[in-house]
Amino acid sequence: MSHILLVEDDPRISAFIIKGLKSSGYAATHEENGKVAYAVAKAVEFDLIILDIGLPGIDGFTLMQKLRAEGITTPIIMLTARDSVSDTVQGLESGANDYMTKPFQFAELLARIRLRLADRSPGSDAAAYVLQAGDLSLDLRTREVQTAGAPVELTSREFALLETFLRHHNQVLSREQLLGMVWGMDFDPNSNIVDVYIRALRKKIGEGRIVTVRGTGYKFQ
Template sequence: MSAQILIVEDEIKIARVLQLELEYDGYRAEIAHDGVQGMEMATAGGWDLILLDIMLPRLNGIEVLRRFRRKNEQTPVLLLTARDTVLDKVMGLDQGANDYITKPFEIEEVLARIRANLRFSSKKGEVEEDRLTVADLTLNPKTREVRRGEKEVHLTPREFDLLYYLMRH
């Protein structure tokens, strides 16, 4: 079964080009043209990956990401935006984005980043064990809970994914 990708992009031509390219590569893609519609579709579930613009009408992409991450920490979200300052990138990644792609972009790079994120997220889904332990650090991949000894450690989604990767490898 091909991966399902949600494109949340208000520029109709860009959204359509992305959809056509993704479908040509064998993905199933749907489009939302504003933040409210994107949030509704994202939380409805069933997505393997979400491409999310930041500057959206009705509800900006960072707020969509923030709300979505409260409900779903595992689906990869790639920010696709014209905002290219270091502060914008840091803010997006700290809010839970898995990657940040600036416009204008080359479609080959977008497709490569999608493949990389889908590979990583599919490996996370294969975990069967209840927890990983290194010294007194314990990580539960199913509940995304981390403990050092008896104390709970709070991590951003990105920090959790990095720690998970390091503990697995």
């Protein structure tokens, strides 16, 4: 199980991310203070770090520069409310592997996490980025989906939902599990958002691929 360090001082955002990470099968450690996070990142070998820029103690740019100076090469995804080109350049030149501007969808963050972890895997190649089930394929890098060699256009949320099913092939997933893995947050229990997206996905990839397990959830087969 991959272990991710989240450094974020906004309690609402951190709770949202931590819940989504755990629902997606990752171990997660959360720190709010930049100085504390620096010490923790030096003491524990994490697989990936999600790092906010505006932090108490020391800011995210400084924290990242110090980690890189220590020879720590752990992939870092930076989160910030800033959206200027100069901040993006500064983050990437300071050693970030990726950069996301708030607000963001958890599904996109999750996709970026999986790509960075795949990059870090020994001997990873193009095949490591492709999820396959019969004649259906999903490429994590290009975001392309094909069925029987024909391209399928999906929204970002549909893509994340299909990726989740492919990673849990033949496993029954409840609506609550899907909400946690794809949306990363709670919805009104009376909401039918999962059902709506599954109906849309079925129309695009084939009605028989996603099976309803009555009273339990859904299964990709």
